[in-house]
Amino acid sequence: MEQNTKKRPYLLLSNDDGYDARGLQTLIECLRPACDLLVVAPDGPRSGFSASISSRMPIASRLVSKEPGLTIYATSGTPVDCVKLGLNRYVERTPDLVVSGINHGDNASVNAHYSGTMGAAGEGALQGLPAVAFSLCDTRPDADFEPLKPYLLPFVLRAIEMGMPPFTCWNINFPKAPSFKGVRIGRMAKSRWVEEIEDCDHPRYKNAYYWLAGYCEEMEPEADDTDRWALYHDYIALTPTALDNTDYALLRSLQSDFTKKPLL
């Protein structure tokens, strides 16, 4: 029995929607039968927090609940803070995988840059662990997570079985659909947010405030090798993501340019 317990995968879970969000609860529900779970998640919404850290404020943290195979902490910090706190203070052993999500909203294409869900997964990768981010392309609090359920544990077990090269993670997005055609491995689609600023009336000062809004315009909707194409066609999109964001092609061309013509 004890040996069997030790063989269960040990996962560190976080998200950017808060420890009580339905996406995270869905993950817990589906993974708990087969894995031991440590959840360290924000105490409220942190959408759009990217890989931000609390550099100038301390982080409050409280134990929400602890039972066999499931411990939950809620913190005042960012998603990345949560992963750092989990790994430095709360883990019982080295996790087999860091799992972030399920995000209520789309983290494909350039959205991955702003995503706190991806921030948490990326932090796992930066700390030397395999890491997976799950997102559903539906921002509603009552989004339907049922169709995702059969896929969550298989993805987690596959990620642990295969492992990941250092400084990489998986960004997995599910389309808003009643069922999925399968899994497509694709690249990050090129897109651009436009018309992003809306004026916002203050009760006393007109237009002194702005809301971020707008929409994401696809720049290559026809390309069939992207995460966006996969989602549009009801596939689950897996985008292999590098934490080494050096542009190696540009590196070689700049080396040549700066050798030919020094800056000063």
Added chain:
Amino acid sequence: MEQNTKKRPYLLLSNDDGYDARGLQTLIECLRPACDLLVVAPDGPRSGFSASISSRMPIASRLVSKEPGLTIYATSGTPVDCVKLGLNRYVERTPDLVVSGINHGDNASVNAHYSGTMGAAGEGALQGLPAVAFSLCDTRPDADFEPLKPYLLPFVLRAIEMGMPPFTCWNINFPKAPSFKGVRIGRMAKSRWVEEIEDCDHPRYKNAYYWLAGYCEEMEPEADDTDRWALYHDYIALTPTALDNTDYALLRSLQSDFTKKPLL
């Protein structure tokens, strides 16, 4: 005279230390003689804000000053918010370059992920503009920016002259040194933050709070092709940075793996 004015480069400046930080003031001082400047910067420190956006709160913004060739706005938002607000509301024409910094602190190696300075430059790249981030490896408010001054305008003019491939930007770090040996184009060094959590006493509740602290441990100090090596050896480090963070090698290997063995 008017024609001459039109030929001056037009730059959008931001940072993550606040509109009144000495690093940004140094940029303004050195670039203003040759360029028209629009500054949209946070109204206070935003270190470690990465590519975060204000998704749930409006952004306040005020005009700090406006004179020929130099307009300054301060906002309650993140560095990325500032770039979005600048491009959507305040620019007079399309900027020739987005410039972020000069950060008071090191944004080389994995630090780039957490950096609000890099967040602002990355947003420029995501919006289709060439973009440069400048950082000095000295976090002190009274850091010495004098040695950097001869390099700032040449870097800016070179970036405009060369342009950049879509979805890329330049991450430029200056070592803390009285003078520099030159410019080295390098890749992001692999490193890892360790011992990151310090307990923090609350006046009433012991150890209910934590500070992020720790230090960045180099994983490949001997490799001479990295930004970190360049900085250790008193070179200016230019890291060409990709906003498409797809890992293409992993993509090919996962496509093969998932074809051989489907998930379900």
